[in-house]
Amino acid sequence: MLMLQNAAPQLAEAAEQGGIQKFFADLSQSFEKTFITDERWKFFLDGTLATLRIAFFAALLGILLGFLLAAVRSTHDMRLLGRKSRTFSDVILKILNTLCNLYITVIRGTPAVIQVMIMYFIIFANSRNKEVAAVLSFGINSGAYVAEIVRSGIMSIDKGQFEASRSLGFDYKSTMFHIILPQAFKNILPALGNEFIVLIKETSVAAYVGISELTYVGNLVRSRTYEAFFPLIADALIYLAIVLILSFLLKKLERRLRNSDH
């Protein structure tokens, strides 16, 4: 009994050692196939850069569109909600507001992958510029979400701030610019940061239409090497690293903004 008890683990250990060696040998071979052979690491580098490019320009477009939409929506709400439109500019504002609402409803109500396919196969059907299609698609998508974040940020500012500014003689635009938006921005920064984290991950949908960003190249390497482990884990780790770096930067910015008043 005693001997058996001692022998069994030893045996298992020996067998395991062989297994572990084989395991590591397989692993290093598979690592080599995935990254070293044919300089495949370059695929990952290029894919990462493409993902960063798409996400960056889509975020810029998203911010631009989002702020524009939010400006229309909150101007409409502040000026015309519960009132009749009287002047020509009121009517224009009403129409713009309706268009913005339509845009936000459609974008938020359809899957991103469908939006990318529509952009790629219908709108960019005759164009070679795949990345621009992705940037436009994700930018337009992000704009709808940013718009709602910014609008809720504007609405969260006490209306006394607005009145104090107007009573000093500032017009609507300057009030927004000097008083409301700086405060709203601080409130919405966490939500905005979250939106961009979502955006970065969502660009992986572009792989679906064959744009060679990070997800696509991971898949490509996998199909060449018949190895799933390293391509997918590498993709995951790279996305994670990008997200962690962005989160870190956002936290820093948040802290700095918070310190700028009391």
Next chain:
Amino acid sequence: MTTDSNILIKVDGLRKSFGDLHVLKGIDAEIKKGDVMVVVGASGSGKSTFLRCLNLLEEPTGGTITFEGVDITDPSVNINKHRQKMGMVFQQFNLFPHKTVLKNMTLGPIKLLKQSKKEAEANAMELLARVGLADKAHAYPGQLSGGQKQRVAIVRALAMNPDVMLFDEPTSALDPEMVGEVLEVMKKLAKEGMTMVVVTHEMGFAREVGTQVVFVDEGVIVEQNAPEEFFGNPQNPRLKDFLSKVL
């Protein structure tokens, strides 16, 4: 157009409704240069609405408001220009929390009056010294007590060099021990000849500083008089009832 050049604000038949709720039902009033008009009345009677109509923070639904000879209810008038001449102080202070006291005070003068930064800051520091807050110039509003906030709000409005100051219950949100410091500033301002319209529940202030006291009830001015008469010999039964409760 007014013929009496001493009249700063003339209100004619002012009406204001929120939907079906008729808050102001025809208010006539005249505020002369140097006047301190104190507006009193029960809660919900329309005092704030009246005051906020004077600088068009609320858009009147009827009547006219003539300020320095111009009917500012005329839609073609650039109201922003006229608001620069009408300082307003709110119950909730409404300082800009993301700006220092000094920035709160210089934003308007720099952007709207096109003063140089140096000029605006010198002017702001002088005003702050007058209300005993020169050492708070670089503090943020969040670091101030209620009384200090309200004093800053008053000098922020004064920095625009207005012709009239509108106060909407400036001491109602303050702890009792801070009411005095704010009233002191307002009294000093009145003595210096500033034209003021003050909505308040501080009857002592009305009596001491007011040149005319008006009683608003259900959207109309039912009694208006010099303070001695107003408090010493009230006519309207609603006013008598009101005074018996607040005095």
